[in-house]
Amino acid sequence: MARRETPEINAGSMADIAFLLLIFFLVTTTMNVDSGISKKLSEKPPPDYKPPIIKEKNIFEVNINRNNELLVEDNRMELSELKEAAIKFIDNGGGDGKPGEDGTPGAPCDYCEGERSPSSSDHPNKAIISVQSDRGTDYGTYIEVQNELLKAYTVLRNRLCQQRYGIAYSELEKRYKDSRGSEKDDLKKKVEDIKTSFPQIISDAEPTS
Amino acid sequence: MSKFKKKKKGMPAVNTASLPDIVFMLLFFFMVTTTMRETSLQIEAPRLPSATEIKKLEHKSLVSTIYVGKAKDQKYGTAYNRIQLNDKIATPEDVPSFILRAREEVSEGEIPFMTTSIKADKESSVGTITDIRIKLRDVNALKLSYSTQTGADN
Numbered sequence: 229m230a231r232r233e234t235p236e237i238n239a240g241s242m243a244d245i246a247f248l249l250l251i252f253f254l255v256t257t258t259m260n261v262d263s264g265i266s267k268k269l270s271e272k273p274p275p276d277y278k279p280p281i282i283k284e285k286n287i288f289e290v291n292i293n294r295n296n297e298l299l300v301e302d303n304r305m306e307l308s309e310l311k312e313a314a315i316k317f318i319d320n321g322g323g324d325g326k327p328g329e330d331g332t333p334g335a336p337c338d339y340c341e342g343e344r345s346p347s348s349s350d351h352p353n354k355a356i357i358s359v360q361s362d363r364g365t366d367y368g369t370y371i372e373v374q375n376e377l378l379k380a381y382t383v384l385r386n387r388l389c390q391q392r393y394g395i396a397y398s399e400l401e402k403r404y405k406d407s408r409g410s411e412k413d414d415l416k417k418k419v420e421d422i423k424t425s426f427p428q429i430i431s432d433a434e435p436t437s
Numbered sequence: 438m439s440k441f442k443k444k445k446k447g448m449p450a451v452n453t454a455s456l457p458d459i460v461f462m463l464l465f466f467f468m469v470t471t472t473m474r475e476t477s478l479q480i481e482a483p484r485l486p487s488a489t490e491i492k493k494l495e496h497k498s499l500v501s502t503i504y505v506g507k508a509k510d511q512k513y514g515t516a517y518n519r520i521q522l523n524d525k526i527a528t529p530e531d532v533p534s535f536i537l538r539a540r541e542e543v544s545e546g547e548i549p550f551m552t553t554s555i556k557a558d559k560e561s562s563v564g565t566i567t568d569i570r571i572k573l574r575d576v577n578a579l580k581l582s583y584s585t586q587t588g589a590d591n
Contacts, residue, residue, distance in 0.1 A: 243453065246460035253467035262494040262502075262554055264584035269574050292563075363564030367505075370563045371486040371583055378490035435567050 265374055270431075286349050288317045288357045292373060294364035307372060314357065314380035316342060318426065323350030339388055339425060352384070352426050360433040377430055384426045389418075397422055479521050480506040483558040487588030494582055499550055501539040502584075503532070505557035505565055517560040520569065529565075532572040552580040 273279075290310070291299035298305045300313055321340025327333050337351045349355035357377055361370055382398070389397035400422070404415040483506040494500050504521040513519050513526055520527050522535040540548055553573055557566060566583075573581065 240453070242457040243460055246457050246464055250460055250464045250467065253464060253471055257467055257471045262497075262500065262582075262584055263491045263587065264494065264554060264582040265488055265490065266492045266494075266552075267581045267583065269570065269579040269581055271577070271579065272574050361563045363562060363567070365563040366559060367557045367561040367563055367566055368486040368559030370566070371488055371585060374583070375488040375490055375585075375588075382490060432567075432570075435563055 265371065265378065267374075282356060283350075285322075285347055286354045286356055288314065288349070288355065290357065290359045290373060290377075292359070292361040292365045292369060294362040296366050296369040298373070307369075307376060310373065310376040311380045311383070314377050315383055317349055317357075318342075318352050318355045318380060319384055320345055320348035320355075321351060322346050322348055325351035326353050339391070341387075353424070353429075355429065357430045358433050359430060361435050363435045365435070374430070378428070381426055381428050385422050388425055389422050392421070393418055477524060478504065479510070479524065479526050480504055480508050480519050481558075482506075483556050483561075485556060485584055485586045486559045488583075488585040489588050491585055491587060492582070494552060494554060496550065499543060499547060500552050500554050500582075501536065502554045502556055503535075503569060505555065505561045505569075507558065517558045518562055518565045520565065529568040529572050532569055533576045536573065536576050536578045550580070551578065552582055553578050554582045554584050556584040 289301055293299065298307060298310065300310065305313065319340050320342035321337035322342075322344050323346070324336050325334035334351065340352065342348070359370075359373060359377070361373075385397040389395060389400055393400065395403075400415065400418060404412065404419050407415050483504060505517070506519065506521075507515060507517045508519040508526055510526075520529065520532075522531055527535070536553070540551065543551065555566065555569065570581070573579070
């Protein structure tokens with residue numbers, strides 16, 4: 229009689245088991261990075277703090293009511309028109325900018341392409357966007373409004389950056405992040421230049437109830 | 438003689454013995470990169486609003502997340518305004534202690550870079566968000582991020 233050999237263990241289904249595990253981890257893996265609209269809150273003012281007096285024309289007022297409707301500068305407006313209106317306001321450049329920290333007087337905006345109307349903002353660094361919402365406003369609408377306003381700044385920054393450095397601002401920022409060494413310092417200067425030319429000044433007023 | 442019978446020649450089967458190795462390699466990769474959600478949600482997963490002008494949050498260890506949305510438990514009502522801190526439903530009054538506890542876990546120098554990420558549902562009301570914001574300002578946690586989805590650019 230022939231000698232019986234112990235049969236080998238069939239490893240064919242090993243792959244199946246491994247695949248099953250693999251698929252489980254594929255499904256449960258979340259690689260998403262958290263991203264969102266970033267915001268810097270203002271510091272808590274001291275109790276005796278008096279807010280500076282700001283000219284009415286330098287404030288762009290956006291009101292959102294509890295039915296998620298927009299009131300911009302006392303006119304009803306659709307969300308789709310908000311970006312254009314904000315650009316027009318920021319880019320107006322009707323007067324002199326903020327005086328420098330070393331006491332140099334503010335200069336008129338030489339890169340603005342707006343109407344230079346005396347009844348709208350003086351300078352991008354003086355232009356304040358104030359968003360006032362109701363306590364009952366939907367968070368989704370609030371974010372949409374913030375997003376539209378940020379878009380307005382992006383458009384303006386891109387334009388200026390294209391003129392000064394021949395590259396879109398979003399591209400410049402990306403390059404700045406990837407760069408290192410002396411190139412980084414150089415790009416940082418450019419980024420800062422664009423940022424200070426069109427600073428994002430969006431303030432959140434206390435909501436009405 | 439049968440011993441020297443010529444063997445039939447056929448196509449040899451492809452050797453699949455190394456297939457498990459390949460699959461295991463992939464498996465280990467995904468096992469290592471998988472991050473299970475550390476906090477279990479007490480509220481229904483918030484439907485984040487979408488936006489285009491977004492920034493990625495870096496340094497995950499410096500981010501503390503506040504969830505806002507509808508509580509799974511019916512006893513908290515059906516409004517989309519419940520706040521979840523860590524594993525519990527909380528009120529805006531609990532936000533400062535939440536932030537202070539998060540600060541204990543990082544080194545002194547990193548505190549100014551700590552970011553609070555608010556993951557709120559589309560239908561939450563701005564009032565709730567404002568309450569949180571005021572509390573955050575009280576404890577000087579000034580970097581804030583409203584978590585959103587990446588929306589279509591138009």
